[in-house]
Amino acid sequence: MICNICGEEGAKVRRVARIYGKGRDLLVIQNIPVVTCPHCGESYLEAETLHEIERIKLHRKGFAVKRPVAVVNFA
Secondary structure, eight states, rough: BBBBTTOOBBEEEEEEEEEEEEEGGGGEEEEHHHHHHHHTEEEOOHHHHHHHHHHHHHTHHHHHOOOOOOOOOOO
């Protein structure tokens, strides 16, 4: 894959979880594809991925499965 930032070949897609909102509006989206380049060190989301994240956030009640989550403060 070619990196959209530096143009070098070798960028890879990795899957991550991201957290959106806070408190009762907290939403965790898992398995988000992020492009990472070993040459320039940049990581970015493609436009299609960003649109899908916004769609998921907009329709979260239909997609989300409620699960308890442990929360710990750092320090």
